[in-house]
Amino acid sequence: MRIDEMSSAAFDEAVKTDPIVFLPMGACEAHGPHLPLGTDIFQPEMVVVEVVKRVGGLIAPTINYGQHSSTHDMPGTIGITFETLRLLVKDVLESLHLNHVSKVVVVTGHFGGVHRTAIKMSCEEAAKRFGMKIMMLSDYELAVHKEKEICQGLEDGHGGLLETSRIMDIRPDLVAEKRSRGEYVDADHMVLADPGRCFPKGFSGDASLASEEKGRRINAYVVDALTELVRRNYEV
Helix, strand or coil: CEHHHCCHHHHHHHHCCCCEEEEEECCECCCCCCCCCCHHHHHHHHHHHHHHHHHCCEECCCECCECCCCCCCCCCCEECCHHHHHHHHHHHHHHHHHCCCCEEEEEECCCCHHHHHHHHHHHHHHHHHHCCEEEEEEHHHHHHHHHHHHHCCCCCCCCCHHHHHHHHHHCHHHCCCCCCEECCCCCCCCCCCCHHHHCCCCCCEEHHHCCHHHHHHHHHHHHHHHHHHHHHHHCC
16 A cells, blocks of 8 residues: 555554555666666566565655766756755654654665665664664665576676666656667776766666566566565564
8 A cells, every 4th residue: 555645544544553664765867868767766666566465564655866976967867965865764764653653664776875875874773763673675686686697697787688678567668669788887996076987878788688578577586585575574
């Protein structure tokens, strides 16, 4: 059940059963010329919906903005700072606590390291302050477990074969038919003033090899993997 579709009274009754609340987190970010800016939104939302069908629980409204580094200056990327993100997640978790929610699963579609650190810091604080039972991960880190099988040894990355295939399964209407191969240029540990140059085409990996069938396999794996994690850690 989506929290934003419930009445206040219905929500009040639901939390009395001590449900797991899933908090999907996305980002409005450039993923090359072939993928929508909401790529990191559509993926975790789909995963959370499918997992809730299996284990039950409530779905909180998605947080659709994140912190960006390498894609910060690319057209369409709309980001927030590390501190804004940290405080936003902190406030949402505290509000859930005040609403008598004790179990939360945070799933972020954006895999940026700084982005995930901000979220994790707030999750750790909520666990310590309120005793909340919190799981925090990115669905992308589950998807990469299928990388060798799907990519067959080819290098992949942001907006590449994995993500393109997943979106072709979730929102095929938003994927461009013309797709090419992108690359990632290693900065060799240098701190760049313009980190976007690491992605000359705005993405990396061979998106031309993506397919809806591959996306279906990846998404099914991610849903299965997260379902197992939730069942194991929350005993549902």
